Amino acid sequence: MAIAPGTEVNLEVKLLSGQTLATVTAGPSWTTADLKQLLGSHVTPDKRIESLMHGDRALGLQETVAAAGLVSGVVLQAVLIGVPLLHVFRRCSARELSERRGCGRMWLVGGAGEVHIVADHVQHSGMDSAPQAGKEVATAMATVAPDLENIIVLHSESEESGEILVISSPGQDPKQACISALALLDRDPEMGESSPNIHEHATLVSKDWNEHLERGFSCMDEAEGSLLAITKIMADSLEQHFEFSFDDEVVTAPVIYGGYASDGSIVGVLSARVWT
Structure with missing residues (x-):
């Protein structure tokens, strides 16, 4: 998805272990679904991202970056589950x-x-x-x-x-x-x-x-x-x-x-x- 100049939001996404999964650049209108799709390429085939957490709250699938109050420097946590x-x-x-x-x-x-x-x-x-x-x-x-x-x-x-x-x-x-x-x-x-x-x-x-x-x-x-x-x-x-x-x-x-x-x-x- 295109990102208008000057609106970029840089996010770090970590696993439960504390290891960094990826650092991504998103736009304010991006949804959690968009983020999960982008992050999918950083996950091994036997895993998928079940949810993205901001603090102790799971982001809604259609919730946007702007609506969630995410700004550059925010750290999200990816919850992974196994894929058969x-x-x-x-x-x-x-x-x-x-x-x-x-x-x-x-x-x-x-x-x-x-x-x-x-x-x-x-x-x-x-x-x-x-x-x-x-x-x-x-x-x-x-x-x-x-x-x-x-x-x-x-x-x-x-x-x-x-x-x-x-x-x-x-x-x-x-x-x-x-x-x-x-x-x-x-x-x-x-x-x-x-x-x-x-x-x-x-x-x-x-x-x-x-x-x-x-x-x-x-x-x-x-x-x-x-x-x-x-x-x-x-x-x-x-x-x-x-x-x-x-x-x-x-x-x-x-x-x-x-x-x-x-x-x-x-x-x-x-x-x-x-x-x-």
């Missing part, structure tokens, strides 16, 4: 993952919706940067199932194999964490308002993987031994077990079988299903 990030053993983009685990195509709404329903230009992280406890569980799962990407994990109107993932900084809402980490759009971009709200059709079912030790996490009639071994590891090493999926408004959709590791990260198996 997806970690996989074979790094890829969100769209590449959709195609890799898309039952021969990609995740899609179906019907009039035949395009990607994940964001473009989103790059998933490698397993090397995953939280330690989550990475250890994921590695143990990969060790007992080295050919998971060639094993049928889920039977629907198609057959899909799987791969192991970790979600860092998931927070306490696993459904929202999966939606965010997979970079799922809220609507099919070509259908627009006629598209179902994809996020609203996500489902989360609580599970106890201890009850699936004989048939495996995906309830296969004749589960591969490696799937049973993964199920045992998830039962022993994870808490708050769940199955994340979608109802039939989304024809081809991701499915995650997982739970929380001791460091708060989510670990699971990603597959997909087709319902027409």
